[in-house]
Amino acid sequence: MSTTLEPxxxxxxxxxxxxxAPTGFSQSGTGEATDxxxxxxxxxxxxxxxxxSTDEIDLPKMQGRTKxxxxxxxxxxxxxxxxxxxxxxxxxxxxxxxxxxxxxxxxEGNPKQRPSYGVIGGNYQKVLARRAPKxxxxx
Amino acid sequence: xxxxxxxxxxxxxxxxxxxxxxxxxxxxxxRAIQMEKLNWVNLLEEGTLVVPYVVIHIVARDSQExxxxxxxxxxxxxxxxxxxxxxxxxxxxxxxxxxxxxYVLSEPSPFSSIQVINMxxxxxxxxxxxxxxxxxxxxxxxxxxxGFTCIVGETLV
Numbered sequence: 001m002s003t004t005l006e007p008x009x010x011x012x013x014x015x016x017x018x019x020x021a022p023t024g025f026s027q028s029g030t031g032e033a034t035d036x037x038x039x040x041x042x043x044x045x046x047x048x049x050x051x052x053s054t055d056e057i058d059l060p061k062m063q064g065r066t067k068x069x070x071x072x073x074x075x076x077x078x079x080x081x082x083x084x085x086x087x088x089x090x091x092x093x094x095x096x097x098x099x100x101x102x103x104x105x106x107x108e109g110n111p112k113q114r115p116s117y118g119v120i121g122g123n124y125q126k127v128l129a130r131r132a133p134k135x136x137x138x139x
Numbered sequence: 140x141x142x143x144x145x146x147x148x149x150x151x152x153x154x155x156x157x158x159x160x161x162x163x164x165x166x167x168x169x170r171a172i173q174m175e176k177l178n179w180v181n182l183l184e185e186g187t188l189v190v191p192y193v194v195i196h197i198v199a200r201d202s203q204e205x206x207x208x209x210x211x212x213x214x215x216x217x218x219x220x221x222x223x224x225x226x227x228x229x230x231x232x233x234x235x236x237x238x239x240x241x242y243v244l245s246e247p248s249p250f251s252s253i254q255v256i257n258m259x260x261x262x263x264x265x266x267x268x269x270x271x272x273x274x275x276x277x278x279x280x281x282x283x284x285x286g287f288t289c290i291v292g293e294t295l296v
Contacts, residue, residue: 032232032263033281035225056178061272062171063194063221064179069276103184108277130277133184136225 005048005080006116006123013078015051015098018042020090020138038090040139050078051093053100067130074128075105081115081123090135104138105129146291149252151195154216157249158193161242162220162235164228168193180278190280191222191235194269211292215259219269221282232263232283239285252291259286 005013021043022036053075058065067073079085091105107127116123151170158168166189169177174194182188198215205211220235222228240261242249260267262284265274269282 028231030231030233033224035223035279058178060175061269062174062196062219063269063272063280063282064174064177064182066272066276066278067178067180106279131180131184132279133180136223136227 004123006120008120009050009080009123013048013050013080015049015093015095017047017049017051017077018092018094019044019047019083019085020092020135021084021086022088022090035136036088038135038137040137042092044084046094047083048080049083051095051098051100052076052078069108069130071128074108075131077105077107077127077129078124079111079127081113081125083125085125085127086110090138091129092138104132104134106132106135146252146293150214150291153250153252154195154218157239157242158195158218161239162191162193165191165193165220168195170194171196190226191220191228194219194221196268205292208295209292210295211290213256213288213290214253215286215288217260217284217286219267219282219284221269221280224279224281232281233261236261236263236283236285243285243287250289253289254291255287255289257288259288261285 019042020038023039025036026034028034054073057068057073059068077091085107087107087110089107091107093100093103095101107129109128111125111127113125114122155168158165171194179188196217196219200213202210202212218239220232240258243255244258267282267284273280
């Protein structure tokens with residue numbers, strides 16, 4: 001995988017992440033909802049990226065206060081265009097010294113992609129992701 | 140002025156006792172108003188809260204007179220049993236709900252302060268209020284709901 005950064009990305013892509021891909025889902029005998037199953041270790045580690053966290057706005061719900069998830073409140077991750085990142089993937093922030101080091105996010109939806117056309121800009125893809133407790137299966 | 144016996148705290152004790160005895164795997168149960176002040180996902184992430192947990196929701200209706208000397212309040216109670224989709228816990232949500240249903244309807248009544256007058260719902264579908272939110276927010280959790288109507292009363296002498 002190429003992780004070639006455009007010159008304008010050199011300074012801002014200062015984060016690293018580990019990526020986990022869902023390997024399928026299980027189905028219980030009673031058909032209850034089940035989570036996607038992740039492999040125990042990342043399929044890619046040390047992936048260069050740029051992490052942008054957002055404000056947390058919570059609203060009262062029956063099960064507890066819940067963070068609103070929309071285009072304004074979703075955390076945003078920028079990866080180089082050829083990074084394999086898709087809907088449902090799990091991201092672990094591994095930037096040394098980051099306050100959220102070791103936390104996990106689940107990607108919501110496929111990435112918005114902007115290839116490089118040989119001019120300044122582009123060469124990136126953006127995914128929205130929801131911070132989540134450590135998914136089962138990941139060690 | 141007649142003196143009254145204050146049953147209200149024991150109503151909650153009855154409800155919480157039902158949870159601790161019938162759902163021993165549940166570490167925490169909360170009134171809805173408390174959980175609505177706490178970010179549950181953050182608590183789960185920090186390990187302060189673990190699943191399954193239960194939220195007790197009550198709708199208090201207007202009081203009624205039952206005979207000359209009795210005042211009765213009607214309460215719609217719902218227990219929401221909230222579990223992670225990846226919990227690996229074998230019993231199904233319906234099984235856990237059925238266990239509570241049997242307890243609520245058992246004879247003699249296990250409750251000391253309330254009388255159950257109607258079983259409202261056993262619902263682990265996408266329609267209960269917690270699951271509606273879980274689906275809207277794409278949360279990997281599913282809840283079963285057990286609801287019933289009960290009365291608590293006082294004799295005004």
